[in-house]
Amino acid sequence: MAYPTLAALIMATFLPFAAFLLIMIFTRMKPGLSARLSIGSVAVSFVCSVVLLAQNWAAPGPVEYSTQFLASSGLNVQVGFLADQLGLLMLTIVAAICLLVQIYSLGYMAGDPGFSRYYAFMSLFAWAMLSLSVSRSLLQIYVFWELVGLSSYLLIGFWYEKFSASQAGKKAFVMTRAGDVAFFLGIFVVLLNAGNLGVLELNGPTATRMPHEVLTLSALLIFGGIVGKSAQFPLMTWLPDAMEGPTPVSALLHSATMVAAGVFLFARLFPFFSLSPEAMGVFLAIGTISMLLASTMAMVSRDIKRVWAYSTISQLGLMIMGLAAGGYFAGVFHLTTHAGFKALLFLCSGVFIHHFGTNDFYELGRSGSRGLKIPTISIVIAAAALSGVPPLSGYFSKESIMSALAGLSNPMWLLAGLLGVFLTAYYSFRVMFVMFFPKSVEQESGHAHAPDHAGYRAMTGPLVFLATVTVLLGFFEAPIKNFLAGMLVIDLHAPETNWSHIAALVLSIAGLALAWFEFGRRGAEQVGFVEKIPPLYRLFAERWYLDHIYGLFVDRVIDRGISWLCWQNDNKVIDGAIDELAGGTVEGGRISAFLQTVMIQYRLLAIFAVLVFLAFYFFFEKI
């Protein structure tokens, strides 16, 4: 327990929060200062995380700082930092991409009226995500999990005057909330049965004391949170809509880091989950379904950001497949490389979108997007990495996932994975070919050549850095593997099966070739084979009608069903009964008041009647 380490951790995680508070309270009116504060704090976080990573590169075993939290509430919850290899790796990835995206945003968001607000939310996100990476207990993870959800909501709906943006933010929050509720319940199950929420304890002997059924149940419930956050089937439709946010936000939250938090949590609790093979089977199935569904959706979309969003879902599904197949390193490594090249993809797309003002890549191609040199090269590198073209980083990570899948007894999973590889290559290069080999270019003089001002430089700087990383990262596979192996309780059994490597490579090249045939070659119609089969096209374009089902559910069942019933019950039954009671009282009062207010003789009569009844009573009582 070294104090410098603790100090570094605290600085890395809490500085962005301080920046958030400062911006919200003091510098809302000073955009420049806000940006500097935010970037400065993230830069310090980045430095700290790199230092920590370097310091712990060789250190075996996790470093843990914890303190009792909420002791007086009657719960035994430990909070603190867990700086193990996985956490530090994630911390570094997040800090790095946060920093790059924030620098990039200087150019992208320049002149926006909500500039300060943007940086405040970005800092909030950075705080939550960095803290999530080094959280010590499940409860702590849940807290930051919700906070990244909040920043996601705020950033998706950043341009809140647009109805679709605020709608998308709400949808994202509520859908992930649905998953989080399962996660929350899972935490309860774990707490009540294992008596502890510490990550290390759960991965260690504590979990084995839990009954097997309870363990499976809690694993499935916690996985619900992963499904929500990582936009897996069936809670996947919020992510494409989340592209309503500013592009840097999509790059940071909705591809590289936040949505990867689900996979991160999976990796965090990998030993715990792997105690339940049944749960792992379910995870594998859900990962596969999500990967294939999202790939099909990506094949027909014309919106460049949505293609990358679908591809994010698909790649996250692939990571979950890898993890669920037992390939711990494969999943984490793909998470790492994916963070790099997907952020790069989005940031490049952002440059195009910013420059040409449209999301439609057919449009972009027609407008002459080839003119922007650095983004063009970077996006091709990124797309190639996404498709698994050697020697880029994506190739290595995908290969290791394929090996993990090949290790399973049922070859179906591997075949599904290979199909995914093929589809990925097809749809990513569909975008590339359409964008850079358009059928016709409407050259506009001012547009094509690259602008050369500070904003553009701020945007391209991170692109170059990320592209370099994407190219080089693949060669660090072995060191990262060794680094991660230091923390693992269970063995990384990754059998080397060459034929799966080759098959994957062949299929990705085949996908690329098909894309070239349909979109890239001279004289191609640029109409995909899916679009030639209208029912299939419609099915994919409508996202397998998932949104329709949810819409109907919310509208019919929740709004017009239960909610209507409750409201009617309040109005008619409860209030009706109360009002009837009140009305009855008033009516009764009116009747008794009648005797008092009408003619004097009725009063006399009433007196007499009472007298008679009294006589009656006494007479019969006597008998």
Added chain:
Amino acid sequence: MHMEPANFPYLSAILGTTVAGLIAIMLIPAEKKELIRRVSATFSGITLVISLLLFFAYDRSMGGFQFVEDYSWIPSLGIRYINGVDGFSLPNLLLTGIVFFTGVLTMWEMETRVKEFYALYFLLVTGVFGLFMSLDLFFIFVWYDVSLFPMYLLIAVWGTTRKEYGAMKLTLYLLAGSALILPAVIFLYFKSGLGTFGFVPLMQSGMSGTIAPWEQKFAFILLFLGFGILAGVWPFHTWSPVGHAAAPHAVSMVHAGVLMKIGSFGVLRVAIMLCPVGWSYWAPLMAVLAAIGIIYGAFAGLRQTDLKYVIGYSSVSHMGVVGLGLSTMTVEGLNGAVFQMFAHGIMTALLFSSIGYIYDRTHTKMVPELGGLSRVMPVASTFFIVAALASMGLPGLANFWGELVVFIAAFRTYPPLGVIAVLALVVTALFMLRVVQRTFYGPVDEKFSKLQDVSFFLGVPRMILAAVLVIVGLYPSILFDVIHTASAPFINGLPK
């Protein structure tokens, strides 16, 4: 139970300050509105300071009742003027102080009958303070009624939507509650055979079984329903949205923020602590009603178009969480319930305070007529959104911890109800975000585009409330430490 006498009558000082404020306001001519406001702010500020002082001066290691003052009042009936605070009442006292002060500031811009308004407001708060600190059942009952009557006038005179109906409904409901409480109090008085209304001796006789089990069951259900009406227990909740919507902003704040807490506090202090056997007998019923209230309030809130109705139904839902915590019969449950009372009080006060500002500017609180306010008044919107997020149970804001602890306790005691209650989180998120989206997002309406954002001075009360939400949200132990001093000895001392 340990009783630590006070070296200075702090508690009476709070009451004395509100009464002095009341008198001072009465003496000022009605035309001097500015002076009245300042005097009100001063006196309410003093009470806030004293309650803060008490909160931090309370000895957490000793626990029990502290700052106790004990004077004989009507010896022949055994009625004594006893004040004292423990871990249950201290957070509520602080809550009342905060909401009181911020409420005065919230109503700063009101111009109609300022003098009468603040006078009644002070009277109302006197009753609330008295109830939280009194340790004599007779006084608890009296304070309960003292706090009810000004409410009727405040709503009927200064209210907005269907104010007469709302005021009448609220008053009738609450008086029905007090009609249930009084017989139960007298019943306990006679059945204990002690000839005292004192809380501590009665509690001991409840614990030791001097009051027989069936008597406790009978008294408990009366007290639970009586106070429960005020706490918005389903299905006696319909007064709350109507009353909230009708009341002026500060009264809504006190009403939802503090008055509903009187109900749940009464359930805890009088019903549960005096009749523990009755508690264990009726706890499942309490839990079922609370769980229905949680999910029902959330669903009913989905359909509302009036901002205050939305908050009213969210209050029903949140008070269901309090009720669920109280029904679990565990330390965690009580901790969470009291914490949730505090958090909900601050959160609702902030919501109503923000709505108050918006209503004063736009003259409407119907969601469909609003929109795009975030562009026009970003700061005011931020306050509302912070409170809305707290109400969704977002970590980092106070409500999360109360809900978390209550849910865990409920999950342990009544697993199915715990699951239902947690599921309501999704619905709450859905309707709160809908309201936020339709009110603050979207294009700016022409007629609102010239409105001013909240000024620094008017922002002060909202800032205080938001700051409390964040501070307690980041460091929940500040409250849990205090509450625990009361809940743990109580639960451990329960008869087996």
Added chain:
Amino acid sequence: MIVPLSHALILSAILFGLGVFCAVSRRNLIMMVLGIEIMLNSASIAFVAAALRWQNLEGQTFVLFILAVAATEVSVGLAIIVYAFRRTGSFDPGNYNLLK
């Protein structure tokens, strides 16, 4: 040797019933007061008969007081009726409903 007490009481009861009937059903203030007089009178008969039955002068004493009260009541009552008549021009008790 005259009649049984019960017969006197029956007479008193019949007269009382007639008095009540008059007071309740005639829409005329004066007739109402008359009905009250009839009732008082019937009570007097019962008292006198009872005094004779139990050989006790207390009953007769009561009748004396009833006479006095009746005289008082009639004088004040009629004065009020006249006063009211001046104001409303009618003896109809249905007109006196200002308290309604």
Added chain:
Amino acid sequence: MTFLGLLFYILAAVTVAATAVAITRRNMVHAVVYLIVSFFGTAMIFYFFGAPLLAALEVIIYAGAIMVLFLFVVMMVKVDSPGEDLLPARQWIPAAVFGLIYLVIAFLMIFETRGADAPLGLLIASPRDFALYVLQNHWFSIEVISLLLLLALIGALQLGKSQTKPGTGDET
């Protein structure tokens, strides 16, 4: 049945008949006159029941003073209520119903009472004995009654006096 008994029944029949006729008269003068007949019958019954002083007082006060007062008032206001609905159905029907129930119960009660069917003896309380009894045992009540009468006098005067003032309280 003795002679006096026969006389009692005749007097009772006359009294009841006169009263019944009186309460159904539309003309109030007639009603008052019939009532005087009824009160004379009552006075005779008092006499047979051994209360000569009361019989005299009945004639003087009831038949004399009170009924004459009624006559004065009826004549003074000069209204023979032409518009009066003599016996409105919504009043006399319930009155008759309750009256009948009352009579039935009264009869039942009277016949249930033991000792009520014994014939009454003849006895006369002389005015002197009666006066002595009253003044010895009830002197205070007599004073109270006299005070009451005084108050009634003042009250009636006051009511009559405020009438004479012009312009006060004529119309509300």
